[in-house]
Amino acid sequence: MKKILLISAVVLSLVGASGCSTNSASTSDNSTKSSKTVQKKHWDKKKDQKLAQEMKDYGKKNNQIYTKYDGKTKLTNSASRIYPDAFKKDTFKLNGKKISIGWSPQGEHHYDYDVLAIYNHDLTKDGQHKTFLFCWHKQKPIVLVDEAGKGNVVDLHVSNDKSLNGSFSNIMYGENI
Template identity: 30%
Template sequence: MKKLITVVASLALLLTLGACGQKQSSSSAKNSQYSAKNAKTVSEDQGKDSSANKQGEMQKDTALWNDRKDEKLADFMRSWAPTMGQSYKKYDGHTPLHSSVGLNYPADLSREVVEGGGTIGWAPSGKGDYDYNVVAIYNYDGTKPPLPNRITYFFAFHNGHPVALVDQSRDGEPHCHPTANKDVSSNFTRIADQH
């Protein structure tokens, strides 16, 4: 009888341990499936993030103008202006740039008449809805008669190509045209074409 109780107890113990092992094995399988699902979700999320980052980088790369180029243009204007006996103020992107003839930029870009026709407007990336998308504005107010007088440069992109426009009008409607100053036009083109 003692032997029978020992055998039954041993069988019960084996069955219990076997059941626990199956439950643990089943639990491990579920955890493994859960981990695989999480890994897939994390991988998909990372893929989405990576895709969004790549798209953002592509948009940045497609901009014709950026802060680095803007600073290079500012450096050029700071070094070039004194050679002309002039001092230019730059539109900072926030505070209107006032000229001595009463025009305020960029708001008065809408009044500008471009030689050869076309619309002109502020578009800091170089891409916009205008024929001439202006990325930088510099103004010099003259100090010698006849007063008032000014020289205003509009650095823009026309059909994706850089063009430096100048306006020296004093009376009537403001009108601009491509500058004849080769230093200004060639340096703007050089800076704009950098990658």
């Protein structure tokens, strides 16, 4: 009788221990799954095409033609700044402070300011230009403007064009697409 009770106690202990290890393994699997983050891409072909149309319309309205950086052919403005190389070569400032900015065609969060699209219009051959940098910053769309002359320091400012800012926000949040 003691043998049967002892064997039963050992069997129950083993079953209980294996149940605990199974539970801890599944808990470990769940925590591993939840710790993996899916990186959301904020920019896609549809949004890019919508912005291209907006910039075409914007250019017509302002009697200007904007050249888009296509992701392959480098874009040079009249200040001899070459995009996207300038992000690595030059110092970019916003409101006098150095910022982390770079080409990030899908908004992968590589920089504080992920540049999703670049459009340039050269006003004159002596360096006057308007280069729009359409960015994703702190989970929000922002349009920065490069009108800086030649040199390795690029002083940017936030676009004050409400129409352009609104269009970009609508595109980023999927409205009117």
